[in-house]
Amino acid sequence: xxxxxxxKTREKSTYINYFIKGGEFCRNMEDCLKKxxxxxxxLCGIHGVISLLDALLVFNFGYVSxxxxxxxxxxxxxxxxNLPEVKHQQKHMxxxxxxxxxxxxxxxxxxEKQALAIKKNTIRFYAWxxxxxxxx
Numbered sequence: 001x002x003x004x005x006x007x008k009t010r011e012k013s014t015y016i017n018y019f020i021k022g023g024e025f026c027r028n029m030e031d032c033l034k035k036x037x038x039x040x041x042x043l044c045g046i047h048g049v050i051s052l053l054d055a056l057l058v059f060n061f062g063y064v065s066x067x068x069x070x071x072x073x074x075x076x077x078x079x080x081x082n083l084p085e086v087k088h089q090q091k092h093m094x095x096x097x098x099x100x101x102x103x104x105x106x107x108x109x110x111x112e113k114q115a116l117a118i119k120k121n122t123i124r125f126y127a128w129x130x131x132x133x134x135x136x
Contacts, residue, residue, distance in 0.1 A: 005072045007063040015059035019133060022051035026126050029119060038115040042103045045118035049096045052129045056080060059133055070097045089128050092121040 025048030032041035053073050054064045060080055065073035074093045080086050096118050103110050 005076060006066045007076070008066045009063050010058045012058060012062045015055045015133065018051050018055035018058055018064075019129070022048045022055060022126065022129070025051060026122060029122060033115060033119060036112070038110040038112055039103060041115040042099065042110040042118045045115070045122035046096055046100050046103065048122050049093055049125050052125055053077065053093060056129055056132060070100060073097075083132055085128060089125060092125045092128075095121045096125070 025044045029041045029044035029048060032038075032044060050070060050073065053076075057064055057073070057076055061076075065076055067073065071094065074090055074097060077086055077090050077093070099114065099118055102108070103114070
């Protein structure tokens, strides 16, 4: 038996706020990489994909994940099966989300290689999400 992932309802029109946040995180990720602030760049990428996923979930379903485990939010993407490439995009999301605990909570610093890998997946996910949402 699979457990139900807890969610919080949101007004569907607020998806744009999550998308804007995701874009801000992505821009800040780029700025931090230029400054060689790899931990901050990695965290901006991580929080960017979380906000972008929230934008998709709110737009399509009117909810966000309220689970403490961010991988649960990625599982909620399976409900978006009608969107092109959803399985492929889940892979990009998981690659980024799996880095969250290492980057945010462990006593080691993110490397340039880690930050660039997060950037690559974040930028790909951003581009895909942007295609799935109405133009504003």
